[in-house]
Amino acid sequence: MRTSVVVIGAGQAGLAMSHHLTNRSIDHVVLDRGEVAQSWRVERWDSLRLLTPNWMSRLPGYRYVGPDPDGFMTNLETIEFLERYSRRSAAPIRCHVTVEQVRARHPGFDVVTDQGVWRCDVVVAATGSSSEPRVPSLAAELPLRIRQLTALQYRNPRQFGDGEVLVVGASASGAQIADELQRSGRATTLAVGDHVRLPRTYRGRDIHWWMDAIGQLDERYDEVDDIVRARRLPSLQLVGSPDRRQLDLNTLVARGVSIVGKVMGVNGEKSQCSGALANVVASADLKQRRQLTRIDDFASAHGLDEAIPPPMEPQPTNFGTAPTELDLARFETVVWATGYRPTYRWLDRAAFDHRNRVEHDGGVCALDGLYLMGMPFMRRRKSSFIDGVGSDAAELVSHLHAHLDRRTRHVDTGAGARQLLHD
Amino acid sequence: MTDTESPAVDNGVNIEALRGARQALTDAPGAAQFTWRASNHWVSGTHSSTTITDFFGLGQDNMHRVVHTIEADHPQVFASQDNGAAPPEIVLAALASCLTAGVATVASHRGTQLRSVTATIEGTMDLQGILGIDADVRNGFDTIKVVYTIDADASRADIEAIVAQSQKRSAVFDILANPTTIQVTVA
Structure with a gap:
């Protein structure tokens, strides 16, 4: 099988890229191990809603137009939203095709799947950054009696017995899961490391409205001071809910969740938690204040102060002192919400740097003809958002198109003619 | 930017x-x-x-x-x-020295001129631990408190951010806040 471009993954990133490829009449296929929006189908918990409001669900040539622009899509609505997009843009998707290997042919690639080999000039890896959970190695030291699962395996509290739960990680996933478990009546402890605290709404607007308005989500990867750090930032400690409720350590504590520091060690039936929690919390409060000041400055500079509610100071995070030792005998289950990472096991080793990471500059890989999509802060702060894949795809497709043009000019005319036939 | x-x-x-x-x-x-x-x-x-x-x-x-x-x-x-x-006092000195070095470094990195930096540091300890009176009491500090007084060309929020960042990048802060494997043997 021959095509110009193989896009791997039919989520928002792959579909946005496909849209731009179609617009340029570039012959391509989109392969997915499952169906459109596969990870939204099988790797999300039941109650999950998008963290961004509906009006921000903007994809190239398509956007949310329903009755609730300020609401947050449920998981099912997100799947439907992406399905409609794939039908509307008539993306050439091959579902239930598992990519086993991508081999660089210098030039071009062989994409080996469970249903044959695709030969192509360009590969776009749009499998996203949350393919597998990041779990600290000390998970292996927990007593065998304790049931462990990751945020990718979490569905709802009915998966659990009635015993106490330790949720590790206080970004969006961990905070939401701890909140849901505690509401279900299970005594829940949350282990808190570095996190990004922000209010759901500020001065009458959603926090993402502000981040969009002040241009923060459009900040480019080649403009920020420390892109390595910016890419490592955990997800915002937020929940999308119909009542736009606030979710932070204060609301969790008010609901009865116990807070401890980052889990640093396991010693038999005891776990040691970091004594640096006070600093972690103070830093999160300070960074929140810096963000809100930036918003206030923007509001003043744009004459919004009269039109919107005045600045307000969020409650400082306050839960007294936390123990540095946990008796693990208390816990029936531990949920690891300690982040996610991409997997590119199927990708040619030539694409990796000495630290075993795919080497790329804003999604343009060092390995000629390979592109990434949907990675955190890949080209812009919003790159991993539904709202961010469109502009990334638009920029990458220009690069990709130029690459294909060079190939057809320099490679034998037979390949060029074949490509024209495909078009 | x-x-x-x-x-x-x-x-x-x-x-x-x-x-x-x-x-x-x-x-x-x-x-x-x-x-x-x-x-x-x-x-x-x-x-x-x-x-x-x-x-x-x-x-x-x-x-x-x-x-x-x-x-x-x-x-x-x-x-x-x-x-x-006393050895625990030397530990407190190490913590304060490490944090203060961090304050100076972070402030310089952020373009903040310091005029004076003073820290008072206190660690509280229940001696019933090391004396073996009560097995439930730990030997070490229950809590360590460090209070910085800083005069600098910066707002209070910026100074607080510098102090927070110095903790994040401090070796001794991490040594004290987090467990470390220690092996003591006889040669």
């Missing part, structure tokens, strides 16, 4: 050299492996003396400019001679 040019500040920190070192150690992670060393000998009673001469790093052994000596003893309330600070 453009790179923010740091205004000319002088806190006595060679920030360019530190940035260069960070880049060099990013490119050559092997050189970042350090071993800190000390040797301690008993003098008499609870008095002992620690000398610090050299350390390993950047792929080789490095000598201190001079040999540093730290005397340690227990206070007279424990019928000791008080020939030096």
Whole structure:
């Protein structure tokens, strides 16, 4: 099988890229191990809603137009939203095709799947950054009696017995899961490391409205001071809910969740938690204040102060002192919400740097003809958002198109003619 | 956004050299492996003396400019001679020194001129632990409190952010806040 471009993954990133490829009449296929929006189908918990409001669900040539622009899509609505997009843009998707290997042919690639080999000039890896959970190695030291699962395996509290739960990680996933478990009546402890605290709404607007308005989500990867750090930032400690409720350590504590520091060690039936929690919390409060000041400055500079509610100071995070030792005998289950990472096991080793990471500059890989999509802060702060894949795809497709043009000019005319036939 | 040019500040920190070192150690992670060393000998009673001469790093052994000596003893309330600070006090000194070095470095990095930096540091301890009176009481500090008084060309929020960042990048803060595997053997 021959095509110009193989896009791997039919989520928002792959579909946005496909849209731009179609617009340029570039012959391509989109392969997915499952169906459109596969990870939204099988790797999300039941109650999950998008963290961004509906009006921000903007994809190239398509956007949310329903009755609730300020609401947050449920998981099912997100799947439907992406399905409609794939039908509307008539993306050439091959579902239930598992990519086993991508081999660089210098030039071009062989994409080996469970249903044959695709030969192509360009590969776009749009499998996203949350393919597998990041779990600290000390998970292996927990007593065998304790049931462990990751945020990718979490569905709802009915998966659990009635015993106490330790949720590790206080970004969006961990905070939401701890909140849901505690509401279900299970005594829940949350282990808190570095996190990004922000209010759901500020001065009458959603926090993402502000981040969009002040241009923060459009900040480019080649403009920020420390892109390595910016890419490592955990997800915002937020929940999308119909009542736009606030979710932070204060609301969790008010609901009865116990807070401890980052889990640093396991010693038999005891776990040691970091004594640096006070600093972690103070830093999160300070960074929140810096963000809100930036918003206030923007509001003043744009004459919004009269039109919107005045600045307000969020409650400082306050839960007294936390123990540095946990008796693990208390816990029936531990949920690891300690982040996610991409997997590119199927990708040619030539694409990796000495630290075993795919080497790329804003999604343009060092390995000629390979592109990434949907990675955190890949080209812009919003790159991993539904709202961010469109502009990334638009920029990458220009690069990709130029690459294909060079190939057809320099490679034998037979390949060029074949490509024209495909078009 | 453009790179923010740091205004000319002088806190006595060679920030360019530190940035260069960070880049060099990013490119050559092997050189970042350090071993800190000390040797301690008993003098008499609870008095002992620690000398610090050299350390390993950047792929080789490095000598201190001079040999540093730290005397340690227990206070007279424990019928000791008080020939030096008590070891937990030396730990507090190490924490404060580490954080203060961090404050100066972070402030320089952020273009903040410092005029004065003072820290008071307190660690509370229930001696029923080390005396074996109550097995439920730990030997070490229950809590350590550090209070900084800083005079600088910066807002209170910026100063708080500098102090927060110095904790995030402090070796001794991490040593105290988080568990460390310790092996003590007899040669």
